[in-house]
Amino acid sequence: MNGTALYDRPSSSAASWRIALPHSAAAVPVARALVRTALTELEHGADSDTAELLTAELVANAVEHTTGDSPIELVVELLPSGCQVEVHDPDPAPPGDLTRPDRGEPDPWQEHGRGLLLIRALSSSCGHRPTESGKAVWFRLSAVPPQRRPA
Numbered sequence: 001m002n003g004t005a006l007y008d009r010p011s012s013s014a015a016s017w018r019i020a021l022p023h024s025a026a027a028v029p030v031a032r033a034l035v036r037t038a039l040t041e042l043e044h045g046a047d048s049d050t051a052e053l054l055t056a057e058l059v060a061n062a063v064e065h066t067t068g069d070s071p072i073e074l075v076v077e078l079l080p081s082g083c084q085v086e087v088h089d090p091d092p093a094p095p096g097d098l099t100r101p102d103r104g105e106p107d108p109w110q111e112h113g114r115g116l117l118l119i120r121a122l123s124s125s126c127g128h129r130p131t132e133s134g135k136a137v138w139f140r141l142s143a144v145p146p147q148r149r150p151a
Contacts, residue, residue, distance in 0.1 A: 015078045020071040023063060031059040031074050035085065038076050045143030046083040050122050054139050057115035058087040062137070066091040075136075082124065082142040090134040 017038055021027035032052045039048040055074070062072045066089045073088035096116050119126050123139035 017074075017076045019074050021059065021074055023066070023069045023072055025060070025063060027063060027072055027074075028056050028059050031055050031087075034074060035076055038078060039083065046078070046141045047144055051083060051085065051141055054119050054123060054141075055085050055087075057118055058085065058137055058139070061095060061115050062087050062089040065095070066134075070133075080143065082140055084138060084140045086136045086138040088131055088134065088136045092130060092134050094128055094135065095137050 015038070017034060019030075019034060021030055032055060035051045035055045036048055039046055039051060055076075059072060059074065066072075068090060070090040073086075075084075075086040075088065077084045077086075119139050122141075124142045126137075126139040128135050128137045
């Protein structure tokens with residue numbers, strides 16, 4: 001893989017990871033593994049299965065809907081209140097509408113799947129923002145209270 005994984009632990013209550021992924025389908029399992037490892041190693045309270053699923057959707061969308069071979073960047077931030085995952089890609093075009101319920105209008109980002117619908121439905125919040133080199137699409141998951149976590 002071309003890219004460098006960076007681990008940054010800004011304080012005892014937060015951790016973050018940033019990794020460049022190839023602009024190919026091979027990025028999806030790598031992204032899932034990073035999120036799973038981050039949440040497991042820290043025994044974080046966010047739902048790992050949901051985080052992996054939504055991360056896979058974001059990375060797959062970035063690969064499918066952007067052109068070129070520029071790397072895609074994955075940023076995972078763990079906080080006491082939950083986690084935030086961002087996927088950065090070089091295309092400044094927004095990824096459809098992540099912030100409102102589906103109102104039946106055709107959405108080109110959802111023609112072949114329901115990734116954005118899953119992200120809206122399963123995350124505590126989501127959205128996108130412009131970056132210097134394109135855009136970042138993100139979601140947040142709230143931490144699950146310890147008594148509600150699977151054993």
